[in-house]
Amino acid sequence: MRVYLDDGDSPYDVVDALLLGRFASGAQPFAHSASLDNVKPEATLLPPGAEVLRSAREKERSAVLAQGPGWTVEASRWREGGEVTVTAVTDELAKEVLARALEGAAKEPDPEPESVTMGFWYLSVARRGPYRTTRTISAATWPEIRTNYSAGVADSLDQLMKVTPEDITGRLVLLHGPPGTGKTSALRTLARSWRDWCQVDCVLDPERLFNDPGYLMDIAIGEEDGNHRWRLLLLEDCDELIRGEAKHATGQALSRLLNLTDGLLGQGRNVLVGITTNEDLERLHPAVVRPGRCLSRIEVGRLSRAEAVAWLGHDQGIAKDGCTLAELYALRRGGSPLLPVQANASDGMYL
Known part of the structure; x- marks a missing residue:
């Protein structure tokens, strides 16, 4: 096998090519890989006795190529995470070397009581496909934030x-x-309330998700935990996907979303879809809000003036029609909501 390099390639590409060379040539035709979201700082991700062949390092990234009898390993590190790929002369040897490389390397975070672990999906060019990572985020309990919302x-x-799972009817x-x-805050708290029975993942690029069937299938299947x-x-903020003209504007994206919730794609999968949008209910596509499709459909609006005064403790800066949660936090910090002046209906239209 020949490998061609130019000035656009990096030392990391060389490490990748050297590993793949032994796999592609058939010298080591079996490969196993695994990734970790949190790796101990002292972990090398190399099995004991490995002979280092190449090493490429930057400030927050490294790749090491090493070998042993009948196997080759590439250990990659970035920030808190890492990935190990092993090629070997037998499948059993590849699995054994991978297990030795990962032994004791995972750093298990101790979630604080107010935290919840969430997954984040995105389409990664570096990893050549969909990738999921996890993060521990803060999330208040529902009683702690209940007053942030109107009655x-x-x-x-x-x-x-x-x-609970027994209560689920619709999937949206x-x-x-x-x-x-406060729509996003409510979803964080929902992740905490459901964490005993539901894994919550945020899709960072939903516009690509429903326009790429392969990406959608990977997420629909998910990572099985047994x-x-x-x-x-x-x-979040999927206005273009679910508004009334979505079918015309986004092609098959809306159809794939509906198929994931209650079509063939969603059959046999315990998958719910949570969507936030700034659109009014009247502008949403009828297929999205039809009876039976939504497990819950909630319009999250402004707090009334009385509710806002009770929340803030005084009425200074509060408009006659109340405030949003963001405006109340701005007032609490001593700032101004910085609201635009609202035109009256009697003022007529303007260009």
């Missing part, structure tokens, strides 16, 4: 936070309303 919204969220959770009303837990895929 009607809080009542609806009460029911959503209490949902839809939170819609103006920006700054427990058959439910999964909630979070898609």
